Amino acid sequence: MQSLSPDTQESLNFQGYWLSLKRRWLPFVLVAGSVLGFAALATSLQKPIYEAEGQLLLSKTDRVSSLTDIANQVKDISGLTQTSSPLDTEAVLIQSLPNIEKTIASLHLKNKDGQPLDSDQFKQSLKVKTIRGTDVLTISYRSSKPTEAAAVVNTLMQHYLENNIRVNRTATVAARDFIRHQLPEIEARVKAAEADLRQFKEANRVVALEEEAKFAVKGTSDLADAITRSKADLADATSRSMALQQQLGLSPAQAIAFTTLNQSVAVQKALVEYQQVQDQLAVQRTRYRPEHPEIIVLLRKEAALKQQLEARIAQVLQGSGTVTNQDLQITSLKQAITQDLVKAEAERSGLASRAAVLNQAMTNYRSRTSVLPQLEQQQRELERRLQIARSTYEQLLKRLQEVELAENQNIGNVRIVSSGRVPQKAVASSKHLSLALGGVMGILAGALTALMLDAIDKSVKTADEAQKLAGYPLLGIIPIMSGKNGNRDERMTLTARDNPCSFIGNSFEMLQTSLGFTVSDQPLQVILVASAVSGEGKSFIAANLAIATAQMGRRVLLIDADMRQPSQHRIWQQMNLKGLSDILVDQANFPEIISSPYANLDILTSGTTPPNPIALIDSKRLASLIKSVTEAYDFIIFDTPGLTLAPDALTLGKLVDGILFVVRPGVADSASVKQAKTLLAQSGQRVLGMVVNGGALGRANAKLYGVRKPHLRINLGNTPAADGIPHSQKL
Secondary structure, eight states, rough: OOOHHHHHHHHHHHHHHHHHHTHHHHHHHHHHHHHHEEEEEEHOOOOOOEEEEEEEOSSOTTTTGTTTOOOOHOOOOOOOSSSSSSSHHHHHHHTTTHHHHHHHHHOOOOOTTTSBBOHHHHHHHEEEETTTSSSSEEEEEEEEHHHHHHHHHHHHHHHHHHHHHHHHHHHHHHHHHHHHHHHHHHHHHHHHHHHHHHHHHHHHHHHHHHHHHHHHHHHHHHHHHHHHHHHHHHHHHHHHHHHHHHHHTTTTTHHHHHHHHOOOOHHHHHHHHHHHHHHHHHHHHTTTTTSSSHHHHHHHHHHHHHHHHHHHEEEEEEEEOOOHHHSSSHHHHHHHHHHHHHHHHHHHHHHHHHHHHHHHHHHHHHHHHHHHHHHHHHHHHHHHHHHHHHHHHHHHHHHHHHHHHTTTOOOOOOEEEEEOOOOOSSOOOHHHHHHHHHHHHHHHHHHHHHHHHHHHOOBBBBBHHHHHOOOOOOOEEEEEEOOSOOOOOOOGHHHHHHTTTSHHHHHHHHHHHHHTTTTTSOOOOOEEEESTTTTTOHHHHHHHHHHHHHTOOOOOEEEEEOOOOOOHHTTTTTTOOHHHHHHHHTOOOOHHEEEEEETTTEEEEEEEEOSOHHHHOOOOOOOHHHHTTTOOOOOOOEEEEOOOTOSSHHHHHSSSSEEEEEEEETTHHHHEEEEEHHHHHHHOEEEEEEEEEEEEEEEEHHHHHSSSSSTOOOOOOOOOOSSSBGGGGOO
């Protein structure tokens, strides 16, 4: 099921409200007229009212104290938030209870009873507003006495000015006392901050951390370059030393020892003498035998010189290592290479020492540099505390002087622009506005009353509401038709016969056609017309539907099965001596008692009223009767009692092809319709659809039912009921 668009729903709601107002037009008119009359009476009793007006100018700071700048600190007129308005705040202060009470007491204002005027009553006559785009406040007061209105405005402004000056002066004195109380504490903070900064510099040997940091960065960079160069030189010296050692086959210590011995004069002199003695001994051994005295002297001399040589070597080498004679006598080339090795080793040792010193210096720099950020942070924190303390102390000293100067000034930031003058004329009359407002309120009150009464009324009011409650397909709407005279004519209730071109006649044709589409699997031959309660026009529907079907050339039988309150014999103006009840108890034969008041249409009335109608309805005799008449007629219509009043319709519904449910707005209520729907559902009845009897027929529906002239009215000769529906349609 498609949902209605918002525009359609709004249109339907408006139409529902309009129909409710039309139904409850009398309460609407009474309530609206009462409210309007009361407004007119109240307007006529109004006395002339006079209004006096004064204006105040508010400045952010006063003209005198702004010279000392103290007003910017203690009495700026500014809001706490961006959305707050200082002028609105001052307007509230003007209307404060102390100002109002002082004004009432000063002028001895009285109410109508002669009692002191209440502050709430005073506020009702007082009005304080701002002038857009300015810093001006307008104060106005209304009273029946012109002099009183002016006096109230001037007195209220004067009290506000005095209070403004008093508050500002009080704020200045409070500021002075506060500053004097805070000065010693702030001074102590300054001294403590200075002491903390001094102790920090002494403990960490800090003079200028910023300069030290720059120097440390530059020194670290220079040391890194020097270390790099030293490592390169050390690597070169080490390479040369290793090459010389491999060439000589000597260690650096040996090379140094050999060089030292070759450069020692005493060792070389002893070596020469020792070699000369060895030469002499070799010569003499060629001449003499070993035991010759000359040989023995030379041997002794050799031994003495050898011992002397060893002693001098040991003295030079300080007893470390042994040296052969070949080591003491090296060539000049080897001696030069040995000297190069010694120099290379000395250079390598020096470079290694330098690299170690540079690395230690780099470590020291890095250690100091790593703590510099922390020291800088601590120093900045201490300096910030000291700066804040000094700034606060200096500002407090300056403000103390300003406050002491401003204390004796007449501080105020409000002045009177114009005083209240005695009004000569009353304010413009609001009678027309009051009447218009009363009219609007009356219309609203009347509409609300009508809608509330309509909401309290639980009866079904429209065809849409009936369809929503029942939930059955809407097969047709029988419109409301009213007669031109007040005389009731029973014959005119058969509108489908007497006036087939009317709204109602066309409606029954549409209903008969719609019934043909309700059942597709089998022919629709026997139907039952029922309603929730009596008075909804089910008999009227059954009779006219029978005529509309007969007009289609079909053989139709209309049976009045309402044995409790039958009505078909009155509609057709037939005798009801014998009928359905008599057939069911074998007191009459069907062909003998039927009547044919219309072509192709036979009628079987209810007959004698039995003591227990449901027993006859639930008998096999009725089932047999239905079976026999279906062979002779094309269409059979049963008229039954209300579903909620008797079980006849539910019992008979099991024997027919379907039930046509009739709902009449204004007669049926929501509870009865819901109850009837529940009964039909519980008993498993087949409901073909519903027809609304006495529904409003709009222009679109009039076209749907084939009526070309909506203004056409048929004289039914029926007296309309209070709800506008003919009594004859309630049968």
